[in-house]
Amino acid sequence: xxxxxxxxxxxxxxxxxxxxxxxxxxxxxxxxxxxxxxxxxxxxxxxxxxxxxxxxxxxxxxxxxxxxxxxxxxxxxxxxxxxxxxxxxxxxxxxxxxxxxxxxxxxxxxxxxxxxxxxxxxxxxxxxxxxxxxxxxxxxxxxxxxxxxxxxxxxxxxxxxxxxxxxxxxxxxxxxxxxxxxxxxxxxxxxxxxxxxxxxxxxxxxxxxxxxxxxxxxxxxxxxxxxxxxxxxxxxxxxxxxxxxxxxxxxxxxxxxxxxxxxxxxxxxxxxxxxxxxxxxxxxxxxxxxxxxxxxxxxxxxxxxxxxxxxxxxxxxxxxxxxxxxxxxxxxxxxxxxxxxxxxxxxxxxxxxxxxxxxxxxxxxxxxxxxxxxxxxxxxxxxxxxxxxxxxxxxxxxxxxxxxxxxxxxxxxxxxxxxxxxxxxxxxxxxxxxxxxxxxxxxxxxxxxxxxxxxxxxxxxxxxxxxxxxxxxxxxxxxxxxxxxxxxxxxxxxxxxxxxxxxxxxxxxxxxxxxxxxxxxxxxxxxxxxxxxxxxxxxxxxx
Amino acid sequence: xxxxxxxxxxxxxxxxxxxxxxxxxxxxxxxxxxxxxxxxxxxxxxxxxxxxxxxxxxxxxxxxxxxxxxxxxxxxxxxxxxxxxxxxxxxxxxxxxxxxxxxxxxxxxxxxxxxxxxxxxxxxxxxxxxxxxxxxxxxxxxxxxxxxxxxxxxxxxxxxxxxxxxxxxxxxxxxxxxxxxxxxxxxxxxxxxxxxxxxxxxxxxxxxxxxxxxxxxxxxxx
Numbered sequence: 001x002x003x004x005x006x007x008x009x010x011x012x013x014x015x016x017x018x019x020x021x022x023x024x025x026x027x028x029x030x031x032x033x034x035x036x037x038x039x040x041x042x043x044x045x046x047x048x049x050x051x052x053x054x055x056x057x058x059x060x061x062x063x064x065x066x067x068x069x070x071x072x073x074x075x076x077x078x079x080x081x082x083x084x085x086x087x088x089x090x091x092x093x094x095x096x097x098x099x100x101x102x103x104x105x106x107x108x109x110x111x112x113x114x115x116x117x118x119x120x121x122x123x124x125x126x127x128x129x130x131x132x133x134x135x136x137x138x139x140x141x142x143x144x145x146x147x148x149x150x151x152x153x154x155x156x157x158x159x160x161x162x163x164x165x166x167x168x169x170x171x172x173x174x175x176x177x178x179x180x181x182x183x184x185x186x187x188x189x190x191x192x193x194x195x196x197x198x199x200x201x202x203x204x205x206x207x208x209x210x211x212x213x214x215x216x217x218x219x220x221x222x223x224x225x226x227x228x229x230x231x232x233x234x235x236x237x238x239x240x241x242x243x244x245x246x247x248x249x250x251x252x253x254x255x256x257x258x259x260x261x262x263x264x265x266x267x268x269x270x271x272x273x274x275x276x277x278x279x280x281x282x283x284x285x286x287x288x289x290x291x292x293x294x295x296x297x298x299x300x301x302x303x304x305x306x307x308x309x310x311x312x313x314x315x316x317x318x319x320x321x322x323x324x325x326x327x328x329x330x331x332x333x334x335x336x337x338x339x340x341x342x343x344x345x346x347x348x349x350x351x352x353x354x355x356x357x358x359x360x361x362x363x364x365x366x367x368x369x370x371x372x373x374x375x376x377x378x379x380x381x382x383x384x385x386x387x388x389x390x391x392x393x394x395x396x397x398x399x400x401x402x403x404x405x406x407x408x409x410x411x412x413x414x415x416x417x418x419x420x421x422x423x424x425x426x427x428x429x430x431x432x433x434x435x436x437x438x439x440x441x442x443x444x445x446x447x448x449x450x451x452x453x454x455x456x457x458x459x460x461x462x463x464x465x466x467x468x469x470x471x472x473x474x475x476x477x478x479x480x481x482x483x484x485x486x487x488x489x490x491x492x493x494x495x496x497x498x499x500x501x502x503x504x505x506x507x508x509x510x511x512x513x514x515x516x517x518x519x520x521x522x523x524x525x526x527x528x529x530x531x532x533x534x535x536x537x538x539x540x541x542x543x
Numbered sequence: 544x545x546x547x548x549x550x551x552x553x554x555x556x557x558x559x560x561x562x563x564x565x566x567x568x569x570x571x572x573x574x575x576x577x578x579x580x581x582x583x584x585x586x587x588x589x590x591x592x593x594x595x596x597x598x599x600x601x602x603x604x605x606x607x608x609x610x611x612x613x614x615x616x617x618x619x620x621x622x623x624x625x626x627x628x629x630x631x632x633x634x635x636x637x638x639x640x641x642x643x644x645x646x647x648x649x650x651x652x653x654x655x656x657x658x659x660x661x662x663x664x665x666x667x668x669x670x671x672x673x674x675x676x677x678x679x680x681x682x683x684x685x686x687x688x689x690x691x692x693x694x695x696x697x698x699x700x701x702x703x704x705x706x707x708x709x710x711x712x713x714x715x716x717x718x719x720x721x722x723x724x725x726x727x728x729x730x731x732x733x734x735x736x737x738x739x740x741x742x743x744x745x746x747x748x749x750x751x752x753x754x755x756x757x758x759x760x761x762x763x764x765x
Binding site for chain 1: 557558559560561565568569570572573576577579580581583584585586587588590591594595598599676677678688689691692695696698699
C-alpha cells in the first residue's frame with residue numbers, strides 16, 4: 001500500500017492521509033477496514049486452500065497412505081470451517097461491500113464506522129481462536145458440528161472451534177446491520193431505491209440473512225458448547241434431547257448462509273456484465289427483486305439437508321417444493337445477465353472473463369441443486385461426492401469467481417493501479433480450467449457411489465480422483481497468480497485514472513484511490529443506474 | 544433551538560452524517576435491527592422449548608410446578624415497573640429535565656438490581672432442591688430425564704435473559720453517568736432512547752418467559 005501512495009503523493013487520498021500501524025488498526029474509514037479484511041481473508045483463503053490440497057493429495061491413491069483417517073477428518077473439517085466462516089462469508093460483503101457500499105450510495109462512510117471496526121476485531125478474535133484450534137490439534141466434527149458426535153464422542157477442540165465461529169458470527173451480524181442502516185439512511189440526494197446499483201440490492205438481501213440467521217447459529221453453538229462442557233442435555237438423546245432439533249436449528253442458519261455466500265457474488269456480476277457489454281442491465285427491477293426473493297425463499301428450504309435424517313415425508317415434500325422454487329429467482333438473474341450481453345458490445349477483459357465463468361459455473365451448480373431438491377434423487381446421492389461437487393460449483397465456481405471478478409474490476413479504484421491485463425486473462429482461464437478439472441469428475445464419482453468424507457476408497461474410483469487432484473494443482477497455481485501480480489501492480493502497475501472501464505456508478509465518479517470522505521462534495525444523483533446509453537461505447541483502458 | 548444547544552448539537556454530529564436528523568434516524572434504526580437479531584437469538588431457545596414441550600408434555604408440566612410462582616410474579620411486576628421508569632426517563636430528557644431523568648434512570652437501575660437479587664434467590668432455591676441440571680440433579684417424580692431438560696432450558700433461557708439484564712444495568716448506568724456530566728438535552732438524547740429500546744426488549748423477553756415457564760401447566764396456585 002505504502003509504495004502505491006508514495007508515487008501518487010501529490011494528491012491526498014485514503015491511503016496516504018495518514019501513516020503508521022495506529023492509523024490502520026484504529027481507523028474507522030470503511031475503505032481501510034475493507035483492506036484489513038482483505039489481508040485477513042486472503043490469509044485464511046490460503047490456509048483453507050492448503051487443507052484442500054492435502055485432502056486432494058491423500059485422495060490421489062485409493063489407500064490411506066498420506067494421512068490417517070482421524071487426521072483426514074480434521075483436514076476436511078478445518079477446510080470447511082476456515083473456508084466458510086473465515087473466507088466465503090466475509091469475502092464480498094466485508095471486503096468489496098465495505099469498500100463500495102458507502103461509495104455507491106454517495107455517502108462519506110457506513111452508518112456506524114466504529115461498529116465496523118469492532119466487527120473486524122471480532123473477526124480477528126474469532127480467526128485467532130480458529131488458528132489456535134488448528135495449531136493445538138484441530139477439530140473433526142465436519143463444519144456442521146452434528147450432535148451427538150460433537151457433544152458426546154469426539155476428543156478434539158469442539159468448544160474452541162464453536163466459540164471461534166460464535167464470535168466471528170457477531171462480526172458478520174454487525175456488518176449486516178451496518179449495511180442495512182447505511183442503505184436505508186445514508187443515500188445521497190436523488191439516489192432512490194430504484195436507482196441503486198444491483199450490487200447494493202444483493203448486499204442488502206445478504207445483510208437481511210446475516211441479521212436474521214446468524215443469531216440462530218450463535219445460540220445453537222452456545223447450546224452445543226453447554227451440552228459438551230456441562231452435560232446439560234439439549235440435543236443428545238442419551239440426555240433426553242433430540243438431535244433432529246439441532247439439525248433444524250443449524251440448517252435454519254446454514255442453508256441461508258449459502259445465500260450469504262452467493263448473493264453478493266451475484267451483485268458483483270450484475271455490475272460487471274453491463275459495463276463490459278456497454279448496455280443497461282436487462283430487467284433491472286427483476287434482478288433487484290430476485291435478490292430479495294432468494295433471501296426470503298432461502299429461509300424456507302433448510303430441511304432439504306435433512307431428507308435422509310428421518311423427518312416426516314410430508315414436511316420433506318414442502319421443503320422439496322420450496323427448494324425447487326429457489327431456482328426461479330436464480331434463473332431470472334442468469335437469464336437477465338445473458339439478455340444484457342445479447343447484442344451488447346462485449347469486451348473480454350479479465351473481470352468479464354471471471355463474470356462469464358461465474359454464470360456458467362453457477363448455472364451448473366444451480367441445476368445440479370435441482371437434482372438434490374428432488375426427494376428420490378437426493379436419497380441416492382446424499383453424502384456422496386455429487387454433493388461435494390454441487391456446492392463447490394456454487395461456492396468456488398460461483399462465489400470465488402465472482403470475488404475475483406470484483407477484485408479485478410475494482411482493483412484500479414482501490415489502489416489507483418492497473419493489474420497486467422494479459423496475466424489477468426491467463427489466471428482467469430487457468431482458474432476456470434483448473435476448477436472444472438477438479439470438480440467435474442466429482443459429479444461422476446458421486447453419481448457412481450463414492451461417499452464423501454472418507455480418506456480411502458475402492459480402486460475403481462482412482463482415475464477420476466487423479467483427474468480431480470491434478471485439477472486442484474492447476475487451480476492452486478491459478479489462485480497464486482493474482483496474488484503475485486496484484487502485489488506487483490502496487491509498485492509497477494499503470495496509473496488507473498478515475499474510471500478506467502468507463503463504468504457507470506458513483507464510485508467511478510471520484511478519484512482513484514478515493515479521498516478519505518469519498519467525494520469532494522455530496523453527489524446529487526439525477527440519472528438511472530447503468531446509464532450506459534449515455535456513456536461512451538468504448539472501454540477506455542481495453543478499447 | 545437556543546445557541547448553546549445548537550453548538551452542542553454540532554458537537555455531537557459525527558463527521559459522516561449530513562445532519563442531526565439523519566444521525567438520529569440511523570442510530571435508532573440500528574438499535575431496532577440489533578433487537579431483531581436478539582429476537583432471533585432468543586428465538587432459537589423458544590423453538591427448543593416449544594419442540595420439547597410438544598414432545599414431552601408431561602415432563603414440562605411437572606417441571607413448571609417446581610417453579611417459584613411468587614418470585615416469578617413479583618419479578619414480572621418489578622420489570623414492568625422498571626420499563627415504566629425507563630419511559631419516564633426518556634420523556635423527561637425529551638422535555639429537557641435532566642434532574643428528573645437522572646432520578647428515573649437511578650430508579651430503573653434499582654428495579655433491575657432487585658430483579659437480579661430475586662432471580663439469584665430463586666436460583667439458589669433450585670440449587671438446594673437439586674433441581675440444577677447436571678450430575679447433582681435429582682428428581683423423584685415421572686420422567687426425570689426430560690424434567691431435567693426442562694430445567695436445562697429454564698436455566699439457559701433465564702440465564703441468557705439475566706445476562707441481558709446485567710448488560711442493561713451497565714447501559715443505564717452509563718446513561719446516568721453521561722446525563723450527570725451534562726451530555727444530554729432536549730435536542731440530543733438519542734443514546735437514552737436507544738437504551739430505553741434495549742431495556743424494553745429485555746422486559747419483553749421476560750413477558751414471554753414468565754407465562755411459558757411459570758404459568759402454563761401450573762396447578763398449585765389457589
